Amino acid sequence: MMPRAVNVDLQTDATLQVDISDALSERDKVKFTVHTKSTLPNFKQNEFSVVRQHEEFIWLHDSFVENEEYAGYIIPPAPPRPDFDASREKLQKLGEGEGSMTKEEFTKMKQELEAEYLAIFKKTVAMHEVFLCRVAAHPVLRKDLNFHVFLEYNQDLSVRGKNKREKMEDFFKNVVKSADGVLVAGVKDVDDFFEHEKTFLLEYHNRVKDASAKSDRMIRSHKSAADDINRIASTLYTLGTQDSTDVCKFFLKVSELFEKTRKIEARVAADEDLKLADLLKYYLRESQAAKDLLYRRGRALVDYENANKALDKARAKNKDVLQAETSQQVCCQKFEKISESAKQELIDFKTRRVAAFRKNLVELAELELKHAKGNLQLLQSCLGVLKGDT
Amino acid sequence: MAAEMEPPPLGNAGETDFRELEDGEDLFVSTVTTLEYPEPSSPEPASLPAEDISINSNGPKQKDVSFDDDPEDLFAEATEEVSLDSPEREPILSDGPSPAITPVTPTTMLTPRMDLGARCRIEEDNNGDTFDIHIAVSDPEKVGDGMNAYMGYKVTTKTSMTIFNKNETTVRRRFSDFLGLHSKLASKYLHIGYIVPPAPEKSIVGMTKVKVGKEDLSSAEFVEKRRSALERYLMRTVKHPVLLKDPDVIMFLESSELPRAVSTQALSGAGILRMVNKAADAVNKMTIKMNESDAWFEEKHQQFENLDLQLRKLHASVESLVCHRKELSVNTASFAKSAAMLGNSEDHTALSRALSQLAEVEEKIDRLHQDQAYADFYLFSELLGDYVRLITAVKSVFDQRMKTWSKWQDTQLLLQKKRESEAKLQFANKPDKLQQAKDEIKELEGKVEQGEKDFELISKTIRKEVSRFEKERVKDFKAVIIKYLESLVQTQQQLIKYWEAFLPEAKAIA
Numbered sequence: 049m050m051p052r053a054v055n056v057d058l059q060t061d062a063t064l065q066v067d068i069s070d071a072l073s074e075r076d077k078v079k080f081t082v083h084t085k086s087t088l089p090n091f092k093q094n095e096f097s098v099v100r101q102h103e104e105f106i107w108l109h110d111s112f113v114e115n116e117e118y119a120g121y122i123i124p125p126a127p128p129r130p131d132f133d134a135s136r137e138k139l140q141k142l143g144e145g146e147g148s149m150t151k152e153e154f155t156k157m158k159q160e161l162e163a164e165y166l167a168i169f170k171k172t173v174a175m176h177e178v179f180l181c182r183v184a185a186h187p188v189l190r191k192d193l194n195f196h197v198f199l200e201y202n203q204d205l206s207v208r209g210k211n212k213r214e215k216m217e218d219f220f221k222n223v224v225k226s227a228d229g230v231l232v233a234g235v236k237d238v239d240d241f242f243e244h245e246k247t248f249l250l251e252y253h254n255r256v257k258d259a260s261a262k263s264d265r266m267i268r269s270h271k272s273a274a275d276d277i278n279r280i281a282s283t284l285y286t287l288g289t290q291d292s293t294d295v296c297k298f299f300l301k302v303s304e305l306f307e308k309t310r311k312i313e314a315r316v317a318a319d320e321d322l323k324l325a326d327l328l329k330y331y332l333r334e335s336q337a338a339k340d341l342l343y344r345r346g347r348a349l350v351d352y353e354n355a356n357k358a359l360d361k362a363r364a365k366n367k368d369v370l371q372a373e374t375s376q377q378v379c380c381q382k383f384e385k386i387s388e389s390a391k392q393e394l395i396d397f398k399t400r401r402v403a404a405f406r407k408n409l410v411e412l413a414e415l416e417l418k419h420a421k422g423n424l425q426l427l428q429s430c431l432g433v434l435k436g437d438t
Numbered sequence: 439m440a441a442e443m444e445p446p447p448l449g450n451a452g453e454t455d456f457r458e459l460e461d462g463e464d465l466f467v468s469t470v471t472t473l474e475y476p477e478p479s480s481p482e483p484a485s486l487p488a489e490d491i492s493i494n495s496n497g498p499k500q501k502d503v504s505f506d507d508d509p510e511d512l513f514a515e516a517t518e519e520v521s522l523d524s525p526e527r528e529p530i531l532s533d534g535p536s537p538a539i540t541p542v543t544p545t546t547m548l549t550p551r552m553d554l555g556a557r558c559r560i561e562e563d564n565n566g567d568t569f570d571i572h573i574a575v576s577d578p579e580k581v582g583d584g585m586n587a588y589m590g591y592k593v594t595t596k597t598s599m600t601i602f603n604k605n606e607t608t609v610r611r612r613f614s615d616f617l618g619l620h621s622k623l624a625s626k627y628l629h630i631g632y633i634v635p636p637a638p639e640k641s642i643v644g645m646t647k648v649k650v651g652k653e654d655l656s657s658a659e660f661v662e663k664r665r666s667a668l669e670r671y672l673m674r675t676v677k678h679p680v681l682l683k684d685p686d687v688i689m690f691l692e693s694s695e696l697p698r699a700v701s702t703q704a705l706s707g708a709g710i711l712r713m714v715n716k717a718a719d720a721v722n723k724m725t726i727k728m729n730e731s732d733a734w735f736e737e738k739h740q741q742f743e744n745l746d747l748q749l750r751k752l753h754a755s756v757e758s759l760v761c762h763r764k765e766l767s768v769n770t771a772s773f774a775k776s777a778a779m780l781g782n783s784e785d786h787t788a789l790s791r792a793l794s795q796l797a798e799v800e801e802k803i804d805r806l807h808q809d810q811a812y813a814d815f816y817l818f819s820e821l822l823g824d825y826v827r828l829i830t831a832v833k834s835v836f837d838q839r840m841k842t843w844s845k846w847q848d849t850q851l852l853l854q855k856k857r858e859s860e861a862k863l864q865f866a867n868k869p870d871k872l873q874q875a876k877d878e879i880k881e882l883e884g885k886v887e888q889g890e891k892d893f894e895l896i897s898k899t900i901r902k903e904v905s906r907f908e909k910e911r912v913k914d915f916k917a918v919i920i921k922y923l924e925s926l927v928q929t930q931q932q933l934i935k936y937w938e939a940f941l942p943e944a945k946a947i948a
Contacts, residue, residue: 252783255783263773279755295911309926405947406945409944410941416933424930
């Protein structure tokens with residue numbers, strides 16, 4: 049059983065529970081076993097599992113984004129693609145450099161890289177799971193037909209990845225969208241709430257992006273330092289076994305100490321990654337999804353205002369008035385529908401965000417304390433032995 | 439009569455030959471391999487006895503000191519013809535280094551030593567003084583401008599020892615003065631087997647920055663690194679019981695004016711000569727195949743090779759750690775700023791405050807990382823660097839012993855040849871030539887004796903030096919390791935304080 053996602057706070061509901069119960073990493077893809085427990089009548093069974101790949105998650109996400117009905121909701125951000133490239137590259141480099149290090153060093157480094165690979169694997173599973181749980185927790189999205197197919201249809205969904213042409217289309221769509229987004233954002237909103245949210249989200253998103261990048265860099269340095277301590281421990285061990293004087297005891301004891309503290313340092317980096325870096329990354333994606341919602345509402349507002357202007361013109365010219373009236377009504381309905389749900393979505397977003405940050409910051413502090421205390425105890429006990437020896 | 443001269447090949451000659459060249463004193467990393475230059479630094483065989491005297495350039499004191507030994511030794515020499523047994527030596531296997539060409543005449547051996555029989559061991563006691571001296575190098579000040587500028591350092595010596603004129607002396611010295619001191623000590627003591635601590639390395643890049651007047655963090659760091667290295671160098675030098683009493687050392691520490699040591703410049707004539715000599719040494723080392731019959735030396739040589747390898751590896755890893763810790767510090771500071779900005783834009787009050795607190799914690803942690811990196815460097819990394827250089831000095835002392843052996847063997851060969859030619863002359867009826875040959879033989883016999891004596895002496899000295907070196911090494915490493923661990927303890931204690939202060943802030947987010 050895979051551990052539940054830890055970086056977002058979700059209310060679980062007995063009527064629909066989704067998790068990823070297993071995952072398999074193959075050559076260049078990951079197969080997730082999506083496990084569902086539900087009392088809803090539309091499912092054939094109460095409990096069932098299917099195997100899904102990353103592309104199928106993306107398909108599901110895109111189907112939400114493209115669905116006009118959901119324009120007024122924050123679409124849960126898609127999970128990032130599983131990326132083992134860096135880890136695989138490191139394992140390969142290690143294999144090439146096997147001749148240049150001792151057998152112990154090689155085994156040690158191999159174990160670490162394998163642990164790193166496993167950590168990345170666990171993370172990607174967690175992120176895919178969070179996406180599904182967010183959907184399952186959303187009062188409207190959980191009823192989506194595509195979602196149910198995704199959960200239940202036990203054949204391959206035949207969702208191929210986008211080909212080159214489609215990727216190009218996406219690229220241009222994004223360019224148009226961001227240009228449009230700028231235009232839309234420029235329109236001052238009558239509603240204070242949304243005006244505030246717009247300003248807030250823009251700044252917040254940028255700052256989260258920056259903090260996410262900086263936290264990544266900080267954690268990478270931490271890992272590098274832990275690796276150095278690993279090498280130092282190995283060399284101290286060799287020195288200890290070679291030395292014929294009194295100091296060999298010191299070398300061996302300190303080598304042992306550094307082996308242990310290095311593991312703790314590596315854990316510190318890993319925990320910071322989980323509680324801090326991942327949190328920031330997730331809210332980077334969520335704040336983007338929230339911005340997208342605002343964009344859609346802004347777009348609907350502009351369309352509504354344009355429809356109003358068109359109606360006035362039509363009335364003035366007394367030409368195609370009915371058409372203009374219908375069009376204006378549609379725009380008005382669309383805009384109001386989005387506004388209504390958007391407000392609630394944004395309020396929920398804040399609640400979720402505050403809860404997630406609280407949970408993670410508390411856990412981060414607790415883990416940092418636990419590790420520092422562990423380190424301290426190891427250091428003090430070693431010092432005690434060494435000082436007693438001299 | 440002829441000595442066995444089929445020694446096993448010397449190991450590791452290849453890899454050590456250019457290590458010496460990199461010792462930092464000279465600018466050029468030489469690729470000279472085929473230089474065949476006679477060694478001007480050591481006198482020709484004809485003046486062998488002069489070698490002993492050369493170290494006495496500053497008075498008879500030095501000679502006394504170098505012979506300080508167990509009184510037992512004298513009598514061992516007197517009774518045995520060839521054995522060079524001393525209580526320190528392990529039993530010599532098969533062919534000793536003494537091929538027993540001529541019986542060792544007790545009188546020639548004893549006379550120089552007789553007067554020293556009563557002299558006591560110099561371990562901790564120098565003329566009744568206990569070892570009590572503390573040297574501080576401080577107050578680096580730039581003197582002059584442009585490319586002729588240099589850094590002047592204040593050297594303060596505090597001591598209660600009687601060999602010094604005052605209890606506290608302060609002088610100003612520049613880097614080349616230190617190099618000059620080392621150069622003098624090396625030329626006096628290295629070839630008789632004393633491990634002379636190496637001076638800190640030159641750095642053209644570092645010094646140029648200082649000369650040019652770059653007042654930035656890296657040149658301040660460079661000056662501090664150098665100051666600390668100079669201090670350690672002086673302390674190590676005076677910890678050596680023989681070097682401590684050397685007049686050059688005393689003059690360095692006490693006299694207000696010191697003649698400028700010009701020959702230490704990298705690009706000077708002396709610098710080039712040094713480089714050439716080093717190359718010559720390297721070539722000679724490759725060609726000398728010593729018949730090492732003393733297992734102790736074989737073992738120690740190998741031990742030092744291993745130690746050298748591991749210390750270099752360790753040094754490299756620690757330098758990498760220093761680098762990554764500095765990087766971590768920079769990245770933590772950067773993250774702290776970013777977190778503060780995030781806190782500012784967060785519109786939930788309690789979360790905003792918590793994020794600002796997180797930023798503050800990270801800022802404090804950044805400073806912690808900086809301090810730790812400083813400790814990593816000055817405690818651990820610099821010690822390792824010092825020992826890597828010290829071991830190079832140890833290895834060169836072993837090489838000197840080899841050179842001494844080689845010289846002795848060469849003289850023996852020459853003697854043998856002369857005897858052969860004398861034998862021939864017996865039947866040639868050339869009385870003057872015969873007499874000349876007999877005279878030359880007599881002279882060479884004396885030289886062979888001297889050569890053997892020198893070899894025996896340097897071997898003895900090296901054993902003592904190595905024992906002293908190992909004691910110092912153990913002491914140094916133990917002390918530094920403990921200090922370093924204490925610095926790590928402090929860091930963790932601070933970390934605990936910071937996170938304990940933050941935790942309630944995080945919990946307060948409502």
